[in-house]
Amino acid sequence: MTARHRIAVIAGDGIGQEVVPAAVRCLDAVAERHDIAFDWHHLDWGSDHYRAHGRMMPVDGLDILAGHDAIFLGAVGVPDIPDVHTLWGLLIPIRRAFAQYINLRPVRTLPGVPSPVFSRDPIDLVIVRENNEGEYSEVGGRVYQGSADEIAIQESVFTRRGVERVARYAAALAAGRRGHLTSATKSNGIVHTMPFWDEVVRDVLADFPDVTARQELVDALAASLVLHPERYDVIVASNLFGDILSDLAGAVAGSIGCAPSANLNPPGEHPSMFEPVHGSAPDIAGQGIANPIGQIWSGAMMLDALGHAAAAAQLITAFEAALASGTRTRDIGGTATTAEVAAAVVAHLGPS
Numbered sequence: 001m002t003a004r005h006r007i008a009v010i011a012g013d014g015i016g017q018e019v020v021p022a023a024v025r026c027l028d029a030v031a032e033r034h035d036i037a038f039d040w041h042h043l044d045w046g047s048d049h050y051r052a053h054g055r056m057m058p059v060d061g062l063d064i065l066a067g068h069d070a071i072f073l074g075a076v077g078v079p080d081i082p083d084v085h086t087l088w089g090l091l092i093p094i095r096r097a098f099a100q101y102i103n104l105r106p107v108r109t110l111p112g113v114p115s116p117v118f119s120r121d122p123i124d125l126v127i128v129r130e131n132n133e134g135e136y137s138e139v140g141g142r143v144y145q146g147s148a149d150e151i152a153i154q155e156s157v158f159t160r161r162g163v164e165r166v167a168r169y170a171a172a173l174a175a176g177r178r179g180h181l182t183s184a185t186k187s188n189g190i191v192h193t194m195p196f197w198d199e200v201v202r203d204v205l206a207d208f209p210d211v212t213a214r215q216e217l218v219d220a221l222a223a224s225l226v227l228h229p230e231r232y233d234v235i236v237a238s239n240l241f242g243d244i245l246s247d248l249a250g251a252v253a254g255s256i257g258c259a260p261s262a263n264l265n266p267p268g269e270h271p272s273m274f275e276p277v278h279g280s281a282p283d284i285a286g287q288g289i290a291n292p293i294g295q296i297w298s299g300a301m302m303l304d305a306l307g308h309a310a311a312a313a314q315l316i317t318a319f320e321a322a323l324a325s326g327t328r329t330r331d332i333g334g335t336a337t338t339a340e341v342a343a344a345v346v347a348h349l350g351p352s
């Protein structure tokens with residue numbers, strides 16, 4: 001029997017409009033080979049919607065999304081509208097309303113994709129980023145705006161429940177992989193929230209005797225990720241640290257254009273959201289040269305989360321084969337267009 005999934009698609013801004021159609025094409029092709037049918041519900045939300053209506057999505061946008069099995073997002077953000085309207089008008093409300101508290105960001109060496117940094121051994125790590133609280137909070141404000149006495153205050157929010165669930169998720173993930181967990185901290189400089197983070201992570205680890213855990217100060221960890229990325233297995237990090245480390249690790253593995261992510265609601269009470277790590281890349285938007293691998297890989301993560309592990313694996317094998325055969329975009333040393341990469345991925349899926 002065909003498995004049907006209703007997916008909300010928000011291509012959004014900039015290269016989102018290019019990489020999302022490329023990935024949808026690949027997902028339809030792999031779905032056909034596994035008796036899966038996607039009902040794509042395309043939503044024209046984003047900065048054009050903001051310019052026309054003063055909002056990134058309709059007032060009932062979250063209610064509309066709630067009726068879907070998953071959300072497939074490109075990116076939002078344009079140079080002429082402050083990110084506080086675009087990201088906080090769409091991306092962040094979705095992550096929070098649907099309790100997508102795990103942001104899973106795998107980073108791997110891909111065939112044919114050179115790392116700009118020397119590494120003898122392949123990289124195979126996963127960053128588990130806390131996705132609902134931490135440093136990204138709207139608690140705070142500005143006083144005496146525009147004057148010489150102006151003050152800006154921004155509070156971080158760390159809850160025991162929030163830290164515990166991300167630590168537990170990351171430790172369980174590490175237990176099923178190579179058994180190493182690195183916790184990104186900064187308890188030498190941030191003296192309230194980070195020691196709290198360390199304590200809660202340590203408490204959780206008591207339940208995972210087979211996981212070898214280390215905590216590393218995030219500045220040293222950043223340097224170490226450049227020099228020895230192959231040493232890492234699972235990294236658990238707060239919202240801000242995880243955000244920064246995942247762009248860094250993605251670039252070390254070849255390009256941020258290849259980096260995927262899943263915003264997960266682990267209990268499955270709400271839809272999860274799948275999107276590449278990168279943003280709308282206004283510097284290359286409209287040229288048809290954006291790397292679609294991050295978006296396609298995010299699609300594979302969506303297949304996996306929807307219970308189609310075999311289809312997910314086939315899609316990953318196909319894009320690895322396409323990359324290995326030399327079909328690569330400019331950011332990873334090739335000349336192919338976004339559409340040519342998608343076509344090569346479909347070709348490497350083999351006969352339907």
Ligand code: NAI
Binds near residue numbers: 083289329
């Ligand atoms: P960005 O990730 O859009 O671009 C950074 C650099 O990487 C640029 O040079 C870009 O050309 C390159 N790049 C990114 N994705 C690529 C791809 N698929 N193929 C080839 N090259 C790629 O980050 P930036 O420039 O800091 O942000 C641009 C806008 O996107 C901002 O408004 C930002 O707030 C927003 N943003 C949105 C995100 C989201 O929707 N989830 C995430 C990150 C940024």
Ligand code: MG
Binds near residue numbers: 243244247277
């Ligand atoms: Mg980011």
